[in-house]
Amino acid sequence: MFNKIKRFLTSLFLPVDAGRRGDCNRCGDCCKLPYPCPFLQFDAEGLSRCAVYHLRPPSCRKYPRIAAENLTTQTCGFYFVVPEPVSHRVPPPVFEPAPIQAKIWATEKTG
Template sequence: MKTLSGKIKRAATSLIMPVDEKRAGECKRCGSCCMFLYKCPFLKFDDSGSNMSLCTIHNLRPPQCRKYPRSKYEKAHEPCGYYFLE
């Protein structure tokens, strides 16, 4: 239940909170954050062998997706291509 409330809280705070300036790295398209609690219906995987994830509404994706992970406290998936500088 705590994870669900965390997901709801993150969706709400992502509307106004910026991404931490200490975030570095890049998305490796593993798709883990798109399958947290449930698989996003807009998530697809490249079936040509790479198995990389693809957001089918990438240009329209909501702030909680666009900004993930917004801070080191929010980062819940490993391995993720993003990290936070100290």
């Protein structure tokens, strides 16, 4: 029950991982965690359907929010990709000192 409450609270405030890809394939396995949802229904073809789809809580809307939360990896249509590491960084700009003649000319004008 603690995990169910934790998932509900994190789904309220935290966004879905940017690396999440895929779509719901209507397997219904996530709706059985940790026990079958009373709103879970199946059609004649065996595909799941939510009876309160438009009113479902955020934990259902965002499942799986992060890769560690995906407990149904074998059947879930969602998957996560690892972002590519940054291969190089842009070097900071290099500032060169002013030419010496410009400094001499500036002192002659003021002196």
